[in-house]
Amino acid sequence: MEIPVFTLDAFTNVPFKGNPAAICPLMHELSDDLYQKISAEMNLSETAFITRINPSDSFTTGSRFRLRWFTPTNEVNLCGHATLASAAVLFKHKQNENPTLVFETLSGDLAVTQQGEGYIMDFPLNPPTKEDANEFRDIIKAAVGNHPIQDVYLSSNTKKLLVRLADSCDRSVLTGLKVDPVALQSSETSGRVKGVILTMKGSPDCQPGYDFYSRFFSPWNGIPEDPVTGSAHTVLGSYWSKKLGKKKMLAYQCSSRGGELELEVRDDGRINISGQAVTVLQGTITL
Structure with missing residues (x-):
């Protein structure tokens, strides 16, 4: 099995700054155990896995995808930089044709919109x-x-x-x-x-x-x-x-x-978080 993988530095426009995330766009869901092993192997703060919700969609035409994030040790409920990097992979490398993408996640629907060189993420606000x-x-x-x-x-x-x-x-x-x-x-x-x-x-x-x-x-x-x-x-x-x-x-x-x-x-109790991302690596995980 060959799995495509991209490493992007998020919240920066220059390589080796910001926060690196590994992104795997997958044609099919894998087991949680395999997600965790891949994330441990990548050894970044988060590795994200994008899967299609509608089997007739491609990464170019689809506007809704499922997104999960794993640290080297466990799955997490919310990750900003890997969401930004996931959107950048779909927009830049898959030439997604939609202005906004929606990711279904453990934190609900998260929308990401292209704006100029960067991306705006619609996230929940968590007042302490x-x-x-x-x-x-x-x-x-x-x-x-x-x-x-x-x-x-x-x-x-x-x-x-x-x-x-x-x-x-x-x-x-x-x-x-x-x-x-x-x-x-x-x-x-x-x-x-x-x-x-x-x-x-x-x-x-x-x-x-x-x-x-x-x-x-x-x-x-x-x-x-x-x-x-x-x-x-x-x-x-x-x-x-x-x-x-x-x-x-x-x-x-x-x-x-x-x-x-x-x-x-925002007045609706959410927050827009915007930033840029730059690709530093493209490759294939071979299993």
Whole structure:
């Protein structure tokens, strides 16, 4: 059996930045076990599998597809960068003729529309709720050490904990943090948290005018640090929109690879997440 595979860097327009995802467009569904083995082999934060819903559709003519995402260790309910990369494969490499594609996923229908050089994703918004920092003392200590923080919020349905560094911190504090994934994972075993978002206010006065910065860690899902995380921005977008009083924001995830996301919090309780993607590899998995 031969399976086509593409690796794309998402939320960037240059190779080796952004977040790499492996994308496999499949003519037929495979077993979950095989999806997991392929994802472990690719060893990226996510590998996505696109399958046709209507057997008479092709990847060029179809407008609705099924999409699933796997980390090296498990399936996940929502992944932004691999959704962006999946749409880019269909639009760029399969010359899909539709202006908008809809993916049926564990998080419901996700639409992606081409816009210029990039893509706009219609995603659910996941508003977090304010928490007592003392309840998460161990996990905060493992993530930020002794640096001052000013907010702790939890998105219970995504199990993402948002920790905001104090405004007195320079951006170098966020980029310089050395987070030990083993210590982070062992600091939280209740199951309430499966990912930690570290964030801080941006510098909108300096070009290109980022409203906020972030980093994301999910060792519970086999991802020590994710380079650029669309799903985390369904939480961040809600949080910062309220704090800044803005619907449209420009965000930068300052991992070592780095990536840029355009956000628009909508009145219907969803969020548009926009970005670009570049193909760095095309090949065949032979089984």
